[in-house]
Amino acid sequence: MSGALFAEQLLNGLQFGVMLFVMAAGLTLVFGVMGLINLAHGSLYMLGAFACAAVAAATGSFVLGLAASLAAAAIAGVLVETLIIRHLYARDHLDQVIATFALILVFTEGTRWAFGSFPLYLNLPDALSGSVSLPGGITYPLFRLLIIGVGLAIAAGLFLLVNRTRLGMRIRAGESDREMIAALGVDIGRLYTIVFALGAALAGLAGALVGSVQAVQIGMGEPVLILAFVVIVVGGIGSITGAFVGAILVGVTDTLGRFLLPQAFGLIMDASSATSVGSALASMLIYVLMALVLVFRPTGLFGKPA
Amino acid sequence: MRRETLITLTLLALLLGAAVYGHRGNEPFIITLAAKAAIFAIAGAGLNLALGYGGLVSFGHAAFFGIGGYAAGIIASAARNYEPVMTWPIEIAGSTSMPVIWIVAIIAAMIIAIPIGIFSLRTGGVYFIMITLAFAQMLYYFAVSWPAYGGEDGLSFYVRNSVFGLNMMDPWTYFTVCFGVLAVVLALMAVLVRSRFGLALEMARQNAQRLTASGIRPFNVRLTAFVISAMITGLAGALYADLNRFVSPAMLSWHTSGEIMVFVILGGVARLGGPVAGACLYLLLEQTLDGVTDYWQVLLGIVLLLVVLFARGGLVGLLAGRRAAHD
Numbered sequence: 001m002s003g004a005l006f007a008e009q010l011l012n013g014l015q016f017g018v019m020l021f022v023m024a025a026g027l028t029l030v031f032g033v034m035g036l037i038n039l040a041h042g043s044l045y046m047l048g049a050f051a052c053a054a055v056a057a058a059t060g061s062f063v064l065g066l067a068a069s070l071a072a073a074a075i076a077g078v079l080v081e082t083l084i085i086r087h088l089y090a091r092d093h094l095d096q097v098i099a100t101f102a103l104i105l106v107f108t109e110g111t112r113w114a115f116g117s118f119p120l121y122l123n124l125p126d127a128l129s130g131s132v133s134l135p136g137g138i139t140y141p142l143f144r145l146l147i148i149g150v151g152l153a154i155a156a157g158l159f160l161l162v163n164r165t166r167l168g169m170r171i172r173a174g175e176s177d178r179e180m181i182a183a184l185g186v187d188i189g190r191l192y193t194i195v196f197a198l199g200a201a202l203a204g205l206a207g208a209l210v211g212s213v214q215a216v217q218i219g220m221g222e223p224v225l226i227l228a229f230v231v232i233v234v235g236g237i238g239s240i241t242g243a244f245v246g247a248i249l250v251g252v253t254d255t256l257g258r259f260l261l262p263q264a265f266g267l268i269m270d271a272s273s274a275t276s277v278g279s280a281l282a283s284m285l286i287y288v289l290m291a292l293v294l295v296f297r298p299t300g301l302f303g304k305p306a
Numbered sequence: 307m308r309r310e311t312l313i314t315l316t317l318l319a320l321l322l323g324a325a326v327y328g329h330r331g332n333e334p335f336i337i338t339l340a341a342k343a344a345i346f347a348i349a350g351a352g353l354n355l356a357l358g359y360g361g362l363v364s365f366g367h368a369a370f371f372g373i374g375g376y377a378a379g380i381i382a383s384a385a386r387n388y389e390p391v392m393t394w395p396i397e398i399a400g401s402t403s404m405p406v407i408w409i410v411a412i413i414a415a416m417i418i419a420i421p422i423g424i425f426s427l428r429t430g431g432v433y434f435i436m437i438t439l440a441f442a443q444m445l446y447y448f449a450v451s452w453p454a455y456g457g458e459d460g461l462s463f464y465v466r467n468s469v470f471g472l473n474m475m476d477p478w479t480y481f482t483v484c485f486g487v488l489a490v491v492l493a494l495m496a497v498l499v500r501s502r503f504g505l506a507l508e509m510a511r512q513n514a515q516r517l518t519a520s521g522i523r524p525f526n527v528r529l530t531a532f533v534i535s536a537m538i539t540g541l542a543g544a545l546y547a548d549l550n551r552f553v554s555p556a557m558l559s560w561h562t563s564g565e566i567m568v569f570v571i572l573g574g575v576a577r578l579g580g581p582v583a584g585a586c587l588y589l590l591l592e593q594t595l596d597g598v599t600d601y602w603q604v605l606l607g608i609v610l611l612l613v614v615l616f617a618r619g620g621l622v623g624l625l626a627g628r629r630a631a632h633d
Contacts, residue, residue, distance in 0.1 A: 031432065037432050037435060084611060088614075091614075093431060093432050093435060094357070094571070094575070097365060098567065098568065098571050098610060098614050099610070101564045101568070102606075102608070102610035102611045102614065103607065103611070104607070105604065106607035109601040109602075109603040109604040109607070110604055112601060113604070222560065226439060226440060226443050226560060229436040229439060232436070233433060233436050233440065237433065276452070279451050280448055280451040280452045283447035283448060283450070284444045284447065284448055287441060287443070287444035290440055291425050294425055294428055295425070298428045298429050298433075299429070
């Protein structure tokens with residue numbers, strides 16, 4: 001195992017982590033401000049990816065595709081929030097789970113109806129599809145590096161938005177006391193719609209970016225959604241910092257686990273069983289991480305004590 | 307007789323009636339559908355104990371459903387291939403006897419549910435939902451990537467297992483067995499909910515502090531409820547594997563967890579007959595909507611949304627009148 005290969009896997013883990021963060025940020029904001037658990041967040045991710053694929057195929061411009069992913073997911077977010085989600089804030093989590101589960105069915109089958117069951121592939125523009133040489137003799141795909149950059153920029157932007165702007169102030173106020181800021185004259189309904197649409201747009205962008213390196217397909221949102229849940233459980237629900245730390249931890253643990261565990265088992269058993277045991281255990285690693293965090297901090301690394 | 311008991315018995319009679327109709331008219335499809343409804347109702351009844359009576363919104367019951375299924379599949383296929391299930395530390399032979407398989411499925415679900423329950427119950431509310439979901443996903447990915455029992459392709463066994471030497475490949479016989487198990491499970495639930503334990507569970511949901519003050523630890527009561535709930539769902543999983551003569555990781559997927567939850571919600575949360583009503587309604591919806599369009603799940607989603615938004619309390623709630631079902 002060479003150092004360059006390890007560094008490449010570390011970068012892959014980082015790339016996975018920042019995309020998980022972009023996904024989890026919306027979930028954690030929506031939960032923190034509105035107290036809503038939104039299973040349909042993964043559908044918005046899928047919607048963004050399909051919007052990007054469709055627009056990029058129609059116009060030939062990848063950048064327009066990305067813009068479309070943001071717009072489509074944000075519009076879908078506003079529609080879903082005003083038509084359905086709004087009626088669920090006062091309900092218990094069970095009703096929210098079932099209603100958003102129903103939304104997943106509608107989105108998934110609706111997308112299948114519109115685009116068919118076959119995966120779509122996005123062609124990256126030539127300017128973005130090459131590899132770059134990094135110091136230390138590592139060659140790494142430019143686009144993945146770009147994803148890391150975009151993810152970090154979004155993290156910084158969200159941090160500034162929440163901590164330095166008037167909207168962010170309202171979001172934080174909404175997290176600590178909903179009734180009070182409504183009484184102070186903030187239009188709480190509009191704030192909710194904005195937060196939901198912001199989360200949706202981020203999910204859509206994440207879908208488009210990940211869809212460009214993997215494939216755009218039906219049901220792509222659910223595995224990521226569940227990972228995003230693990231992220232916010234690890235990080236602490238409602239905390240943007242927690243979501244960031246949790247996402248990087250989960251992304252790096254998962255990627256390195258898949259890379260290192262089969263090799264580690266290869267030292268004590270033959271190659272084929274090492275691969276199967278190693279990869280089976282690697283797929284469980286992040287859940288073990290989650291369980292460990294819960295043993296020591298039941299409300300997550302950055303969560304407020306209950 | 308209480309109105310709810312009457313409704314439960316009526317629902318069971320309707321399910322039995324549908325199967326008898328299929329048996330008389332020689333329509334095995336209807337009988338098999340009724341058997342499926344009975345199995346789903348058992349799974350839902352299991353979840354209902356945790357979710358309805360205990361207020362523990364578990365989004366990971368597919369784990370137990372799948373574990374029950376895999377227990378059945380592994381034991382049965384070992385017996386068919388004349389191989390032991392395991393040789394270390396003790397040799398365990400395969401079996402095609404249903405009661406043996408049921409017991410193993412129930413115990414396997416229990417063994418998995420205890421650690422999941424201990425970890426998940428350290429938290430509450432929305433954390434509990436996400437963590438149970440995550441643990442179920444962990445088992446799902448393990449089943450997908452572990453090659454010994456078919457991995458992603460699942461595990462087939464060609465003949466249904468047997469009980470009392472009956473021919474289980476006959477749909478009517480299989481239905482009566484499933485229906486019998488359902489009746490026993492519902493009777494057990496009725497007793498359990500009225501027992502001292504059931505009352506403690508009710509209090510743990512409504513006011514944990516008061517329960518603590520009366521000298522009972524809410525954690526113990528909740529864990530017990532969670533584990534019993536998992537065991538019942540595991541039993542349903544074993545029956546379901548036998549129905550299809552096939553198990554696959556799909557039984558463990560989050561979608562299955564959602565479906566089991568939907569049975570409970572459609573029928574009525576914390577209602578004895580709720581899961582029966584919900585499972586029947588779900589299968590009826592699936593059959594009718596499937597005839598309307600290939601994309602019937604869109605319509606199912608819309609129906610579900612309408613139920614959540616406008617018909618809280620589910621079908622049994624509509625029939626039996628409103629009562630604080632869950633809060």
